[in-house]
Amino acid sequence: AARDRMEQSLAALRASEGRHRSILRTAMDGFWLVDMQGRLLEVNDAYCRMSGYSEPELMAMRIPDLEADQTAEQIAASIQKVKAEGEARFETRHRRKDGSLIDVALGIQYRPAEGGQFVVFLHDITARKQAAMALRESANQYRELFESSADALLLIASDTGHVMDANNMASVLYGYERDE
Numbered sequence: 703a704a705r706d707r708m709e710q711s712l713a714a715l716r717a718s719e720g721r722h723r724s725i726l727r728t729a730m731d732g733f734w735l736v737d738m739q740g741r742l743l744e745v746n747d748a749y750c751r752m753s754g755y756s757e758p759e760l761m762a763m764r765i766p767d768l769e770a771d772q773t774a775e776q777i778a779a780s781i782q783k784v785k786a787e788g789e790a791r792f793e794t795r796h797r798r799k800d801g802s803l804i805d806v807a808l809g810i811q812y813r814p815a816e817g818g819q820f821v822v823f824l825h826d827i828t829a830r831k832q833a834a835m836a837l838r839e840s841a842n843q844y845r846e847l848f849e850s851s852a853d854a855l856l857l858i859a860s861d862t863g864h865v866m867d868a869n870n871m872a873s874v875l876y877g878y879e880r881d882e
Contacts, residue, residue: 721753732824738785738817740765740777752806754799754825769802770795784820785812792828805831 732749734742738764745760753768766774771794784790790813795803809823848855854872856865873880 713757731880734820734822734824736765736820736822738781738819740781743819745755749824752798752804752824753796759799768795768796781820785818795826804828 730748732752733744733746734743734749737743742760743766745757750757750760753861755763765774765777769777772780780790789809791807793805793807795805798804804826805828807825807827811821813819813821818872831861848857848867848869851869851871854875855869856872857867858864859866868876868878868880871878872878
C-alpha cells in the first residue's frame with residue numbers, strides 16, 4: 703500500500719511538472735532558469751523569439767553574452783544582491799542575435815535548491831520605451847516651437863480660462879513676466 707501511494711505521488715509530481723513546463727514553454731513572456739554563475743539552464747520559446755537565438759545556442763550562453771547595459775562584474779554583483787534579497791525587478795537591454803537591442807523588464811526570484819538557481823521572467827518593453835521616447839521628443843519639439851515663435855502664444859485652460867503658459871513674445875507684448 704505504501705509503495706502504491708509513493709508511485710501515485712511520483713506520477714502526480716511528474717504530471718504537475720509536465721504541466722508547469724508546458725505553461726513555461728507557451729508563455730508570452732520569456733523565461734530563464736539560471737545558475738549562480740549566470741549560465742542559462744533552461745529557456746522558453748518566447749525568449750528564443752525575443753532574442754533571435756535557438757534554444758541550443760542559448761544553452762551555451764551566460765547572462766553577459768546577452769546583457770547590453772551591465773558588465774560581467776556588475777552582473778555578478780546583481781546575482782549576489784538578488785540572492786541576498788530573494789527577488790528583484792528591473793529593466794535592462796539585451797543584445798539580439800542580429801546585434802539589435804531589446805528593452806526588457808525582468809522579474810527574478812532566487813531558489814536556493816540545487817546549489818542556487820534563479821527563475822527569471824523577461825517581458826519585451828521595446829515598443830513601450832520607443833513610444834515614451836517619441837512622446838518626449840514630440841514634447842521637446844513642441845516646447846522649442848512654442849518658445850522660438852515670433853508670435854505671442856498663450857496656452858489657456860478651456861475650463862477655467864486661466865493662462866497655463868506663455869512664450870517670451872507674449873511676455874514682451876503684454877508686459878508681464880511669465881510666472882505672472
